[in-house]
Amino acid sequence: MSETQKIPVTVLTGYLGAGKTTLLNRILSEPHGKKFAVIVNEFGEIGIDNDLVVGADEEVFEMNNGCVCCTVRGDLIRIIDGLMRRKGGFDGIIVETTGLADPAPVAQTFFVDEEMGARVKLDAVVTVADAKWLTDRLKDAPEAKNQIAFADVILLNKTDLVTPAELAEVEGRIRAINPYARLHRTQKSAVAIDKVLNQGAFDLDRILALEPAFLEEDEHHHHAHGPDCGCDHDHAHGHDHSHHDHAQHAGGLKHYHDEEMQSVSFAVEQPLDPDKFFPWVQELVAREGVNILRSKGILSFKDDPLRFVFQGVHMILDGDHQRPWKPDEERLSRIVFIGRHLDAPKLEQGFLACAA
Numbered sequence: 001m002s003e004t005q006k007i008p009v010t011v012l013t014g015y016l017g018a019g020k021t022t023l024l025n026r027i028l029s030e031p032h033g034k035k036f037a038v039i040v041n042e043f044g045e046i047g048i049d050n051d052l053v054v055g056a057d058e059e060v061f062e063m064n065n066g067c068v069c070c071t072v073r074g075d076l077i078r079i080i081d082g083l084m085r086r087k088g089g090f091d092g093i094i095v096e097t098t099g100l101a102d103p104a105p106v107a108q109t110f111f112v113d114e115e116m117g118a119r120v121k122l123d124a125v126v127t128v129a130d131a132k133w134l135t136d137r138l139k140d141a142p143e144a145k146n147q148i149a150f151a152d153v154i155l156l157n158k159t160d161l162v163t164p165a166e167l168a169e170v171e172g173r174i175r176a177i178n179p180y181a182r183l184h185r186t187q188k189s190a191v192a193i194d195k196v197l198n199q200g201a202f203d204l205d206r207i208l209a210l211e212p213a214f215l216e217e218d219e220h221h222h223h224a225h226g227p228d229c230g231c232d233h234d235h236a237h238g239h240d241h242s243h244h245d246h247a248q249h250a251g252g253l254k255h256y257h258d259e260e261m262q263s264v265s266f267a268v269e270q271p272l273d274p275d276k277f278f279p280w281v282q283e284l285v286a287r288e289g290v291n292i293l294r295s296k297g298i299l300s301f302k303d304d305p306l307r308f309v310f311q312g313v314h315m316i317l318d319g320d321h322q323r324p325w326k327p328d329e330e331r332l333s334r335i336v337f338i339g340r341h342l343d344a345p346k347l348e349q350g351f352l353a354c355a356a
């Protein structure tokens with residue numbers, strides 16, 4: 001297959017809450033007449049991200065949580081393999097990685113795996129950066145730095161939350177790590193789609209300068225595994241990924257470099273009382289927002305026919321009605337917190353107490 005016939009893959013990365021899903025939704029809702037397959041990689045046990053993507057009923061595939069080099073790469077290869085067998089085809093594939101992922105192993109998949117490389121090509125690594133929080137994350141999260149370093153395109157997002165001086169400062173930090181990427185300042189990830197897709201931008205030479213062993217199997221294992229990765233490394237080789245059932249790494253939080261980072265999630269069947277939920281969650285993030293990096297929920301409120309989607313990044317909360325609950329849909333309220341030093345029982349208790 002010639003290079004031009006290969007299907008372009010866009011890897012969408014960016015730290016927790018930076019605006020990846022916002023960008024994805026923009027891409028999917030624009031009238032471009034193209035057909036994309038979307039692959040999302042969840043962090044947290046309860047599937048929420050999937051539900052936040054518009055058109056989630058159609059072509060969204062979920063990769064599981066876990067060690068990137070084994071589970072995720074296996075999932076990715078399996079999903080793309082499945083996509084290729086379908087009739088109709090796709091104009092492009094968009095892979096949204098979790099905010100905690102190091103993008104290198106995902107990008108490597110398209111070079112290291114021969115079968116993949118024959119049918120798809122990595123078009124660009126697009127990184128969404130949070131203008132408000134990136135500077136802090138560059139200090140404490142190595143993944144955040146790698147996401148910037150590997151980017152071909154960077155959206156410096158949430159410019160509304162910082163002063164012009166802060167914006168210049170964070171842009172300077174980004175440029176110090178990656179002077180090459182095309183950078184766009186954005187609010188709500190608003191950018192012309194042609195600045196993000198079909199960039200033909202993934203620059204292998206530059207990446208090899210950054211990480212000389214990028215194409216070597218041994219190195220990528222070394223690179224992708226955390227020191228305590230419990231994966232059976234042999235499973236990552238070859239194409240027999242049948243062992244990679246989803247249960248294997250369910251909640252595989254120990255695979256992330258930051259041992260303290262955890263995710264807790266709860267679900268409740270009873271409808272919630274908004275007059276209990278909002279004061280609770282607002283007080284919670286005001287108090288614990290430093291430790292709670294990310295919160296997300298899909299909520300069913302009493303006497304409310306619409307699903308309510310709620311999100312937070314540290315102490316900044318945001319929420320809106322999304323769409324009517326479908327008749328056959330279980331009206332389950334789900335919430336996820338990602339962060340450090342989370343008091344799971346207390347969070348659960350607080351959430352359950354919001355029932356109407």
Ligand SMILES: Nc1nc2c(ncn2[C@@H]2O[C@H](COP(=O)(O)OP(=O)(O)OP(=O)(O)O)[C@@H](O)[C@H]2O)c(=O)[nH]1
Nearest residue numbers: 016017018019020021022099158187188189311318
């Ligand atoms: N103020 C402000 N908020 C934004 C902007 N862009 C996105 N947000 C909000 O930031 C929150 C996180 O956005 P998402 O698009 O879900 O972020 P994400 O990167 O997909 O998050 P994860 O999947 O958890 O890693 C949401 O509440 C958005 O509405 C922006 O430019 N300004």
